[in-house]
Amino acid sequence: MGERKRIPCVAGNWKMHNTVAESTALVKELLPELEGISSVKSILCPPFTALNSVAKLIRESTIHLGAQNLYWEGQGAFTGEISPQMVAELAEYVIIGHSERRAYFGDTDDVVNKKVQAAISAGLQPILCVGETLEENESGRTGEVVKRQISVGLMDLSKEQMRGLMIAYEPVWAIGTGKAATPEGANQVILDFIRKEIAHFASEEISEMIPVLYGGSVKPDNAKDFFDQLDIDGALVGGASLKAEAFVQITKAAA
Ligand code: PGA
Numbered sequence: 281m282g283e284r285k286r287i288p289c290v291a292g293n294w295k296m297h298n299t300v301a302e303s304t305a306l307v308k309e310l311l312p313e314l315e316g317i318s319s320v321k322s323i324l325c326p327p328f329t330a331l332n333s334v335a336k337l338i339r340e341s342t343i344h345l346g347a348q349n350l351y352w353e354g355q356g357a358f359t360g361e362i363s364p365q366m367v368a369e370l371a372e373y374v375i376i377g378h379s380e381r382r383a384y385f386g387d388t389d390d391v392v393n394k395k396v397q398a399a400i401s402a403g404l405q406p407i408l409c410v411g412e413t414l415e416e417n418e419s420g421r422t423g424e425v426v427k428r429q430i431s432v433g434l435m436d437l438s439k440e441q442m443r444g445l446m447i448a449y450e451p452v453w454a455i456g457t458g459k460a461a462t463p464e465g466a467n468q469v470i471l472d473f474i475r476k477e478i479a480h481f482a483s484e485e486i487s488e489m490i491p492v493l494y495g496g497s498v499k500p501d502n503a504k505d506f507f508d509q510l511d512i513d514g515a516l517v518g519g520a521s522l523k524a525e526a527f528v529q530i531t532k533a534a535a
Contacts, residue, residue, distance in 0.1 A: 290321075311337065400441050
């Protein structure tokens with residue numbers, strides 16, 4: 281078996297769950313456990329309203345903070361939106377292009393690209409999500425879709441800017457369904473379409489250094505099988521990140 285080249289990372293995408301009070305309670309449960317797992321990078325992505333409270337709680341810890349979205353403009357008359365600078369005041373990471381944003385909020389590949397560029401300019405590290413729908417998968421278009429999401433999503437980025445990226449491969453049919461991809465299948469998509477595409481328009485070296493996470497129904501009982509795959513560097517966890525014990529178990533599996 282080959283050697284793991286990148287630091288494992290487990291990110292929790294809380295989606296539209298947890299009030300400030302609930303977020304605070306969850307972080308207090310997670311903190312002492314995650315602190316002990318120093319070989320894995322833990323990233324918590326609470327809703328915007330809880331970023332500040334969570335930031336304060338984890339300030340002295342090894343845990344990192346991410347947001348779930350941003351708007352690409354710096355400031356202005358954009359009622360209800362959050363700028364990259366506002367996010368960067370509190371968080372280090374930002375999830376961009378999650379399939380729920382693509383499906384419900386009009387985040388096209390071009391929008392995703394604007395957000396990725398804006399995030400990087402503000403000093404944030406984007407976690408770019410890509411993945412095919414069930415229909416795209418069944419019609420044999422996974423490669424085409426994922427390659428397009430990568431190449432348009434990362435358009436006009438310099439090689440230097442790409443170094444700070446993280447990618448999450450999240451097949452849409454596996455998200456929140458309890459029907460995860462097979463670890464081998466996910467690893468193959470990452471190798472054949474994600475790393476190859478990045479190598480193609482950046483470099484082999486950059487493609488090898490970017491962490492690629494798998495997301496979609498990752499649970500304590502299947503996490504290790506994904507982390508055993510050499511090109512899967514961790515997980516973006518939705519549902520199971522809302523329970524301290526499950527998230528800790530997944531993180532332990534990555535260690
Ligand atoms: P899930 O969500 O773990 O609940 O399937 C993953 C995600 O949407 O990031």
